[in-house]
Amino acid sequence: MTTTRFELVRNPFGRLVLTTEDGQVFENVAPARAFPVQAPQEGIALVCTDGKEVAWIDRLEDLPPAIAALVREELGGREFMPEISRILSVTSYATPCTWKVHTDRGDTEFVLRGEEDIRRIGPDTLLVSDIHGIHFLIRDAHELDKHSKKILDRFL
Secondary structure, X not given: OOOOOEEEEEOOOOOEEEEEOOOOEEEEEEEEEOXXXXXXXXXXXXXXXXOOEEEXXXXXXXXXXXXXXXHHHHHHHHOOOOEEEEXXXXXXXXXXXEEEEEEOOEEEEEEEOOHXXXXXXXXXXXXXXXXXXXXXXXXXXXHOOHHHHHHHHHHO
């Protein structure tokens, strides 16, 4: 696919309004990543409230800076996937157990229901889901410190 040509602005209510090249106006559009973990800056659809795709973005870098900033801002407000950089401790190696971790959004703890809640989504990338359905990303398990790797190995 190729990036669709469009204009994007915020209306007075803070919602995104997209105007296509041929003049069609779509109120309250939202960006949705096609590959949020593997290629977060590529493959982004802009969809209207009924879920219909109204524009496609191959790469954010292809957009004018002002439009790219609006898309990034909107994605940041809609997505919440903290990235784990260190596993500080676990209460037990049997599940369910509580993990204390350091993320890009600060220290937190969550309950891991079972080993099946740790999924590989690439050769080195893991997605960890807590008991409430919040996803935590481990972008590169090989980059974790020795202590974190040791804990993680017991669950994989």
